[in-house]
Amino acid sequence: MNLLRNTKRWIWPTLLTLILVAIVILAENIHHHQKCTKVNINIEGDNDSHLVTAEEILEIVNPNVVESPEGKPYDKIDFKRIEKRVCLNKLIESCQVHRDLSGEMTIDVTEHTPLARVINNNRSDTYVTEKGDFIGISPHFTPRVLLLSGNYFNEVKDLTDLKSKPILELIKAINEDAFWKAQITQLVIEKDGGITLIPEVGNHVIEFGMGIDIEAKFKKIKIFYKEILPAKGWDTYHKVSVKYRNQIICE
Incomplete structure (x- = not known):
């Protein structure tokens, strides 16, 4: 009697387990051979x-x-x-x-979300990604992004190398600041990496120099916009340079 009672005790759980396993196997088999609709x-x-x-x-x-x-x-x-x-x-x-x-x-x-667009007479335009890759352009949509031009782009295939890192960091800094993103429309980059900023408002250009000391240089440019231009007038200068430390040179 005890043996029969013990047998009944485990036979149903075992049977249920086998049924569940069979259902899972059947479902997996159906799922595996299901067609793409x-x-x-x-x-x-x-x-x-x-x-x-x-x-x-x-x-x-x-x-x-x-x-x-x-x-x-x-x-x-x-x-x-x-x-x-x-x-x-x-x-x-x-x-x-x-x-x-x-x-x-x-x-x-x-x-991808482009950060900038390279415009170059020697090759087709291309967008630049956050990592510095060149990805071409889209025939469907033209996002309003920072423009890049200059002799620097005659030879480089992307901005992922160590030499291009300061340029990419400057592009990111402009995109992350609402004021600079609205005011700076283009970077002209020379073969040696020297950068000139083209602003949206004003008849001047900004000689930025190499893409280093970015925060300090933008502080000097803000002084130019907030203190010098209001006092002298927006059409007084055609160039301002912040490439040298502790100096703002207006011409």
Whole structure:
């Protein structure tokens, strides 16, 4: 009797466990062989409008009938391969592919937020990312960003190297300050890295020098705007230099 009682005690939990395992295996098998019913594109970013379109992403994902994921079992679809292909578009920062229980695939795309735009007669224009990468431009949207020009860009392929770090730091400093972001519209950068600022308001240019002592130099420029220009007039000077320490030279 005790043996029968003990047997009844463990047989039902064991049976329930086996049933649950069978259900999980069956669900996994169905899920694994489920076909892709639809591809959804979700584009994210901090731009006012998108640099890329859902149609462009779909063309990358569905270049032809053979490579199209729609109608294929999910065990035949390589998510990582799709992500890598989508990220070949330099305007895209990251891509993640996932699916839901209904069989729909979603491709989440995050696009870059450009900090500046290089304008150069010797090569095509390009946006600059926070890391200093050049990513080309978008045919769909032109964000209002800081313009970069000058002989410096005749040779460099990006702003990721140590030599370009001061330039990138200056670009970031301008973008992070509401006043300077509105007032400084362009940087002209010479071959040696010397920088001239072109302001939005006024007929003057600002000789900034190398991209060092950024905070101190901007303090001197503010003195020029708050104390010197109101006293002398906005059209008095055509150039102001803050490249030398403890000096503001107005011409």
